[in-house]
Amino acid sequence: MVELKSAAALDAMREAGRVVAQALAAVRDAAGVGVSLTELDGVAREVLAKAGATSPFLGYRPSFAPVPFPGVICASVNDAVVHGIPDGYRLRDGDLVSIDCGAHLDGWTGDSAISFTVGTPRPADAALIEATQRALDAGIAQMRAGNRIGDVSYAIGEVAKAxxxxxxxxxxxxxxxxxxxxxxxxxxxxxxGRGFPLRPGLVLAIEPMFMAGGQDAYDVDGDGWTLRTADGSRAAHIEHTVAVTEDGPRILTLL
Structure with missing residues (x-):
């Protein structure tokens, strides 16, 4: 069942989204050569705790997962697309990092992701991140009453194709x-023009995941969570929680 949120609910979701944005900003600031993914997870935990929020990631176990997720962030590095488990890996110069984070606050949830390079970026990585951001922006632009899910999907896919x-x-x-x-x-x-109609109060987490090699194939690590590009190419993942309103798209996870 699809729930259309009231104006008050959207305001509450905005507060959850603000916590997510703060956590992601803190993680990005803390990320540097030699910093471990576990340490970045700790940074996000502190932000959530200070805000009185909990993590929808921690302990989450969908049907495909062999174990509950152990972190409050997904930390995916280089050829990892999404769902990377934060572990003892220490970041190196040039690593492409995608961080996904969620927050549950006062009964409502926010979800967002960023991609960035640690240290000196490879030009190809910078281009991949920029393209992923353009796809997200294109999808957000279609979040208008009267459009359909397919309009959002098509906008994202066209950027990937180009x-x-x-x-x-x-x-x-x-x-x-x-x-x-x-x-x-x-x-x-x-x-x-196809799919579920977009109406005021509908909220979607929009999250393009781009793989530089051009293939759609992926492999799953032995941890049962981490998705990696099948060809070993780099990946980027950027996400916002966005609401359809009478006045157009409202991004709920901006800083």
Whole structure:
């Protein structure tokens, strides 16, 4: 069932989204050569605790996962696309890092992700991150009453096509609100004018995941969580929680 959120609910979701944005900003500031992914997870935990928020990631166990997720962030490095478990790996100069984070506050949830380079960026990585951001922006622009899910999906997919990027099959965005994952599912490719109608109060987590090699194939690590590009190419993942309103898209996870 799809729940359309009231204006008051959107304001509450904005507060949860603000906590997510603060956590991501703190993690990005802390990321540097020699810093471990576990340490970055600790930074995010501190931000959530200070805000009185909890993590929808920590302990989350969907049907495909062999174990509950052990962190409050997903930390995916280089060829890891999404769902990377924060561990003892220490960041190196030139690493491409994607951090996904969520917060649950006063009964509502926010979800967002960023991608960035540690130290000296490779030009190809910078271009990949920029293209992923453009895809997210294109999807957000379609979050208007009267459009359909397919319009958002198509906008994202067209940027991937123009860039030559692959996207992991079967993964995309999702509805969000009282829980992190709600209906409807948002594919990262689609046909314009098709799918669920966008109405004021609908909230989606929009999250393009671009793989530089151009393939859609991926492998799953032995941890049962981490998705990696099948060809070993780099990946980027950027996400915002966005609401459809009478006045157009409202991004709920901006800093």
């Amino acid at each position: 860039t030559g990027a692959g996207m992991p099959a079967d993964f995309g965005g999702h509805g969000i609100g009282r829980r992190m994952h709600e209906d409807p599912h948002l594919p990262n490719r689609g046909r314009p």
